[in-house]
Amino acid sequence: MIVRQKAFVFVVVLLEWTGQFVSASDWKYGNEGAWPELCQSGSRQSPIGLSPSIAMWKNFSRLIMEGYGQRTVAVMKNNGHSAEVRLKHVQNPKVHGGGLPGFYELDHLHFHWQSEHTVDDIRFPLxxxxxHHIKGMEMTEAVEHPNGVAVFAVMLEISPDDEEDFEPLLDILDNLKDTVGEVRQLTDFSVKDFLPKDKAGFYRYEGSLTTPNCNEGVIWTVFTNTLRISRSQVKKFEQIKTTEKSPLTQNFRGIQPLNGRAVYLKRSPVMDSSARGVVPSAWLAVSLVYVGLRW
Ligand SMILES: [Zn+2]
Incomplete structure (x- = not known):
């Protein structure tokens, strides 16, 4: 019995030494092999590689979004793994429709540099x-429920010039980049500035949180239209420091196996500026007419 206990203690010590035990807060990018059990063994993990070729077209109803355009105070925080933004003094923006299995409220926003999802094997800079958590449930409870969490993802492409909408946020980021837990206030913040104007086109699939504990049952909506940011603005995100005071040069999780999951794609009838392979039907028709006229 004593021998078995000693052996157990030895195994525990060895596992701790090799970093196999990771609590929800002290995980790191760069050693995903040491992330908690579900991150390794889960069958519906995120992110995944998206492409029109693996997706089934589906004509979801319109997303009905309320309160995303409110201009309000927000707080931004360096949490050691990203920069997160939470709205203050307002009712949380709400969304339903668009094939979502319920009503959801916005919990917070955060960024990954480079992108976690890829589209046609292309990784975006941000x-x-x-x-979002399902309405009437706290985030801590929602992550334990199937369909309890819905995440909207917006890809950002590089623009030659600095994008004005990012400037206030990046100024604040500069003040909190050196210390994990540091919080600063943003005034006149609107979530709408960080969403594509045309939100009708999106990928939809069922996945997980992309950070420990990698809880599954998360409904993903990845918009096909992108926003833009300059290279030098992306560089500012890369200067955020971790708890070890080293720069968080990248914070994306590797692509996870699809394991036979269904991926749906709703095409925007208006435009798909950068869906990477989804040809905008209206644009295609105009181009064909133009080619026809020329010839
Ligand atoms: Zn994320």
Missing amino acids: ELHLV
């Missing part, structure tokens, strides 16, 4: 996540 991906924004808008994390």
Whole structure:
């Protein structure tokens, strides 16, 4: 019995030494092999590689979004793994429709540099996540429920010039980049500035949180239209420091196996500026007419 206990203690010590035990707060990017059990063994994990070729077209109803355009105070925080933004003094923006299995409230926004999802194997320089919990449930409870969490993802492409909408946020980021837990206030913040104007086109699939504990049952909506940000603005995100005071040069999780999951794609009838492979039907028709006229 004593021998078995000693052996157990030895195994525990060895596992701790090799970093196999990771609590929800002290995980790191760069050693995903040491993330908690579900991150390794889960069958519906995120992110995944998206492409029109693996997706089934589906004509979801319109997303009905309320309160995303409110201009309000928000707080931004360096949480050691990202920069997160939470709205203050307002009712949380709400969304339903669009094939979502319920009513959801916005919990917070955060960023990944580079993108977590890829589209046609292309990794974008930045991906924004808008994390929602099902209405009437706290986030801590929602992550334990199937369909309890819905995340909207927005991809950002590089623009030659600095994008004005990001400037106030990046100024604040500069003040909190050096210390994990540091919080600063943003005034006149609107979530709408960080969403594509045309939100009709999106990928939809069932996945997980992309950070420990990698809880599954998360409904993903990845918009096909993108926003833009300059290279030098992306560089500012890369200067955020971790708890070890080293720069968080990248914070994206590797692509996870699809394991036979269904991926749906709703095409915007108006435009798909950068869906990477989804040809905008209206634009295609105009181009064909133009080609026809020329010839
Ligand atoms: Zn995220």
